[in-house]
Amino acid sequence: MVLNYITLFLFGSAIGSFLNVVSLRYKPGKKLFDENVIAGRSHCSHCRKILSWYELIPIISFIIQKGGCRHCRKKLLWQYPLVEILSGLIFIFTPLSIGAPLFSSRAIIWILIFLIFLLIAIIDFRQYIIPDQLNISLAVLGLFLINIKERVGDFGMFNGSFLEHYAALFGLRENIWLNHFFAALLGMFFFGLIIFLSRSRAMGWGDFKLIGPLGFIFGWPDILMIIFLSFIVGSICVLP
Incomplete structure (x- = not known):
């Protein structure tokens, strides 16, 4: 071993x-x-x-x-x-x-x-x-991951999320494809709104392109954790 x-x-x-x-x-x-x-x-x-x-x-x-x-x-x-x-x-x-x-x-x-x-x-x-090729690669892997989780039954009301049974409180646990596509769209809308309101000062388009594939990979509501962690990491990186 x-x-x-x-x-x-x-x-x-x-x-x-x-x-x-x-x-x-x-x-x-x-x-x-x-x-x-x-x-x-x-x-x-x-x-x-x-x-x-x-x-x-x-x-x-x-x-x-x-x-x-x-x-x-x-x-x-x-x-x-x-x-x-x-x-x-x-x-x-x-x-x-x-x-x-x-x-x-x-x-x-x-x-x-x-x-x-x-x-x-x-x-x-x-x-x-962030090279576009890496974002595209993540998106493709995310779609493969969704398919695998669906086939092996790793998704449901009380599984398929880092939040475990608490994920049921956020809904969208009936269809894995709807769940993960919603996460991608929500992340892109949220980051896009920040870019628009800050005129690209608070966030760049690389982050916008990345959050979509992350939605495919992690799904809803885990994408909320990813967004939260991204703000923490980003804040640490800009500290003097």
């Missing part, structure tokens, strides 16, 4: 290394996964020296090199090990948290969703933009 978790973590950290490459090479307005982003050898951002395979081992290389380039000794971004660790943890804890086998369709979709969340967070933090 422990060996399985270690293997999962190592595989997840390797995926995190790929996410680092994508986030650092992405240029706004360009395709997220075009040849310029995913092709080419990795190199030091300071001295431009091409890195060998043993300098690219997730987490371990960063520790051995004491957080610096082996060639020019300049400090590397803490983003590298942080994203690799978070990605590894996603692969371990996502199946556990939803109570589904690792290779089940539900676990795979949730892992992909959280990996996209992580990639969005990195790119948004560095460039203040």
Whole structure:
């Protein structure tokens, strides 16, 4: 069992290394996964020296090199090990948290969703933009998730929500498609209203595009929790 978790973590950290490459090479307005982003050898951002395979081992290389380039000794971004660790943890804890086998369709979709969340967070933090391709990917995964939850019966008056039986107080528990589409429309209306009233000063169109897919993924009334958390996180990020 422990060996399985270690293997999962190592595989997840390797995926995190790929996410680092994508986030650092992405240029706004360009395709997220075009040849310029995913092709080419990795190199030091300071001295431009091409890195060998043993300098690219997730987490371990960063520790051995004491957080610096082996060639020019300049400090590397803490983003590298942080994203690799978070990605590894996603692969371990996502199946556990939803109570589904690792290779089940539900676990795979949730892992992909959280990996996209992580990639969005990195790119948004560095460039203040959320690529449309990631929003579209989340929307598609959300629709797949709705279909899976409907097929396995993971939706009803007292299940299918983080609020558990309290979700019944908010209604719309009869039809999962109506529930999740309502959540998407409500989120987009609310964020759109904020953008309109603040003239885009309080919120950007990237948030508007993101809230729709989040509605597909989390449904009603969970979208209210997502909106509330988004305001808390946003407030923390703008603090001096």
